[in-house]
Amino acid sequence: METITPNWLKKRADLSPERTALIFNDQSWTFGEVFTLATKIAGKIVGLLPGKSSRVAILMNNTPEAVWVIYGLQQLGIETVFLNSKLTASELEFQIIDSETELIIYDRSLKDKANELSVMLTEILIVSVTELEGRPTFEIAIREEYRLDDVFSIMYTSGTTGKPKGVLQTFGNHWWSAAGSVLNIGLQENDSWLCAVPIFHISGLSIFMRSIIYGIPVILVEKFDERAVNRLLSSGKVTIMSAVTAMINRMLTEQGNLPYHPAFRCLLAGGGPVPKPLLEVCKERQIPVFQTYGMTETSSQIATLSPEDSLRKLGSAGKPLFPSQLKIMVEQEEAKPMQEGEIFVKGPNVTGGYLNRDETNADSFRDGWFSTGDLGFKDEEGFVYILDRRSDLIISGGENIYPAEIEEILLSHDEVADAGVTGISDKKWGHVPYGFVVAGKPINEEEILAFCRKSLAAYKVPKRIIQVNELPRNGANKLMRRLLSRLIENEK
Amino acid sequence: METITPNWLKKRADLSPERTALIFNDQSWTFGEVFTLATKIAGKIVGLLPGKSSRVAILMNNTPEAVWVIYGLQQLGIETVFLNSKLTASELEFQIIDSETELIIYDRSLKDKANELSVMLTEILIVSVTELEGRPTFEIAIREEYRLDDVFSIMYTSGTTGKPKGVLQTFGNHWWSAAGSVLNIGLQENDSWLCAVPIFHISGLSIFMRSIIYGIPVILVEKFDERAVNRLLSSGKVTIMSAVTAMINRMLTEQGNLPYHPAFRCLLAGGGPVPKPLLEVCKERQIPVFQTYGMTETSSQIATLSPEDSLRKLGSAGKPLFPSQLKIMVEQEEAKPMQEGEIFVKGPNVTGGYLNRDETNADSFRDGWFSTGDLGFKDEEGFVYILDRRSDLIISGGENIYPAEIEEILLSHDEVADAGVTGISDKKWGHVPYGFVVAGKPINEEEILAFCRKSLAAYKVPKRIIQVNELPRNGANKLMRRLLSRLIENEK
Helix, strand or coil, rough: CEEEECHHHHHHHHCCCCCCCCCCCCCCEEEEHHHHHHHHHHHHHHHHHCCCCCCCEEEECCHHHHHHEEEEEHCCCCCCCEECCCCCHHHHHHHHHHCCCCCEEHHHHHHHHHHHHHHHCCCEEEEEEHHHHHCCCCCCCCCCCCEECCCEEEEECCCCCCCEEEEEEEEHHHHHHHHHHHHCCCCCCCEEEEEEEEEEEEHHHHHHHHCCCCCCCCCCCCCCCHHHHHHHHHHCCCCCEEEEECCCCCCHHHHCCCCCCCCCEEEEEECCCCHHHHHHHHHCCCCCEEEEEEEHHCCCEEEEEHHHCCCCCCCCCEEECCCCCCEEECCCCCCCCCEEEEEEEECCCCCCCCCCCHHHHHHHEECCCCEEEEEEEECCCCCEEEEEEHHHEEECCCEEHHHHHHHHHHHHCCEEEEEEEEEECCCCCCCEEEEEEEEECCCCCCHHHHHHHCCCCHHCCEEEECCCCCCCCCCCCEEEEHHHHHHCCCCC | CCCEEECCCHHHHCCCCCCCEEEEEEEEEHHHHHHHHHHEEEEEEEEHHHCCCCEEEEEEECHHHHHHHHHHHHHHHHEEEEECCCCCCHHHHHHHCCCCCCEECCCCHHHHHHHHHHHHHCCCCEEEEHHHCCCCCCCCCCCCECCCCCCEEEECCCCCCCCCEEEEEHHHHHHHHHHHHHHHEECCCCCEEEEECCCCCCCHHHHHHHHHHCCEEECCCCCCCHHHHHHHHHHHHCCEEEEHHHHHHHHHHCCCCCCCCCCCCCCEEECCCCCHHHHHHHHHHCCCCEEEEEHHHHHEEEEECCCHHCCCCCCCCEEEEEEEEEEECCEEEECCCCCCEEEECCCCCCCCCCCHHHHHHHHHHHHCEEEEEEEEEECCCCCEEEEEEECEEEECCCEEEEEEHHHHHHCCCCCCEEEEEEEECCCCCCCEEEEEECCCCCCCCHHHHHHHHHHCCHHHCCCCCECCCCCCCCCCCEEEEEHHHHHHHCCC
16 A cells, blocks of 8 residues: 655644754754745746656755755655766766756855856756745645655666666655664654765755654754864754764864763764774763664665674674665575675665666566675674675765776776776775776876866865786676775885 | 565564563563564464464453464464453454454453353354463464555444444554654653553554564553552653553542652553643643544554643644644535534554445545544644544543444343433543433333343443433434433433
């Protein structure tokens, strides 16, 4: 039977109109106010929509306006493409065309990128929030109910090979993700969630979905800044925060030995295991770290390790949350404890598939289980350990970087005969990409880096380009990216 | 898309094996232990089941054994009929036959009733828990997953006319009921729920569903006793309790001016509005009363009033919970604020219908909304007020009593020409049924009461039988039960 719930924000505004929904710098808004603002902007958006079932993309950073637009689109039940503002115009172009987006809404800080896009995509309507706000407000019929099978958000993610794919996230996926989290960490009257991760990633968007479902405020910051975040965590205003390891490192260094406020009860850490020395510091300072495993396809965390287990189960991502399942497969069989294999996940928070990718979708699901491509194992007690992210994924400061994408660019350079990319550990970012190239004559590193910058978002541009005689390949001539780092061991 | 989750108890035992799941008198069990006991009893039950899809009924009071059996049946995914142990054997007989039950499990305290049933129902297997425990344990394949559309529990409820109907409660109904409650009252690490209401009612069963979903202990008591309950609420061991108004009254009287432990944070009050003097006592003693509206068909509460609104919105049942909707209909239109009408509800916690009652089901649902038959209105702020329970339902000490059922018995008495039953307010029980009869000659009250006792559960037997000249009927000759109480106004 199809599951239907009331419109979440409308319901929340009815149940808790006076409760704080959003805090940004010195301003704050109640759920009642947020609902009014979202409805108002929705009434402006409809005037621009070519059709009722149009798809809209947002190209926005962490601002209150982005929140009104996202909730506004939700009032209309419009499928929303979340564009990563760090991508280059040509990277974005692919996603916009692929998703058949008919309208793009951007914010002032991304004006240059929007201008570039408007030259490339002359048929697509591109408006700034400021323009939008100046437009007439139409009377609209907002969605009274949400069908949980309906798609709300689309976020692009890459894979081993090929172009990025749009992950379809339904209202149900978001609901169950929020439910799994609340059953894990509880819900207290004073709860508030700090969002210092991008709203265009699932880590950020999921905070806003939880906010309206739980009825708790989001404290939004424009950009992660360790000093500002530390001040918030020391103030007692924040009880929960989502972060990646690289952020935690910078926060702890800046904070020194000062304790955080005791109300701060949960630091959700994604993007790879937190190293032991960092965990020990957290334990000493009584910072409750919940290490998680998740991806765009699972609509945020799918497994979490409790703070009490963090040192006993060092490096583990814990157990799958209440509504979800996780198994390790070796060939067609489920692995034994401690046996390495591919990670499969299942649960109502897991995407039903990628947009217009029938073939990939057929490959990605087996009997209702989603094949993550990640490698890992479970220990005797069922705790999950992630060994390698799929397709040698590099997580750099919370952003996913797919080596294949960078290799493709390197290979398109005239002088490069062969190329391989891998992540090298980095104090500030966790990992950064390094490029390894084979060429007929000595290369000019700076020239190749400049070439990369033309097509790649800044965070994807390799930190170094290293020329080698040949790349490590296995018998089937497959590039062994994990062996690349050995080529610079002497150098480091 | 069909929603599938892991088996709840198994998942809970995996996530929190060492946490306390159940406390009964001086004993306690962890989720790990409860899972083991449930699996074990499931392995004994399968040996008695005629078929894989058999339906099993339980005739049990509040005991740990009942908990193992309920969870055990859930491991097997077996539809379970929850029999009200207060009913007479002939009342039960109807439900057992109607539900096509193939096996009944009873506990020692209900031996006499079980014996009566075994004479009446010679084809149905009736075993005690003790017998069951002595039987061999079979290897079983427990359900790894629950399909939320599958029925788990069936509870009988009556209506205006006709025989009781089996309400089908799916796993999804229970899930969403638990989700709606947690989003309303939160979830804290020290939470525990006192169950002093019968497990065979949705008020009791829903506590056990929440327990495994939330990972919190149930403190189970065999029977409501104000002194024992007060001791528990003063101990700090209980944070949440479900009660009906009649229970609260008795608790407060016994407790006197002594405060409850501050950890006690939520008293969920069902079965009609709490009277103002009682609310004022609760306010004075800082007892947080959450008044609720719900029924078997909504799998427990569907609307709840927060303590902060309880005096401002006296007599209201609050607003519908996050996943649910409630509207007031007058003829085919939605009522205006303050306008009285019939209450309709919708939400994933609402039953899909009654067992084998196609006609009633067709009548009970309109565009996905369930017609409760109850009367009420919403105020300008959307707070719901219940005016009359459907079919003049009498709620007596938390038990539902349907006048039609008693009238049918009264009318079957040789001397009774016409009969009407209504609820008269009662200090101890909230309301008690009174019978009004028309007869050709003076009746013998005691003889008619004895006649009722033969076919009706004790709580349904009228407190008084009053002979009148005629019953109040409207133009369409419909009995106006609400006017019956006027016939004794002088007498009271």
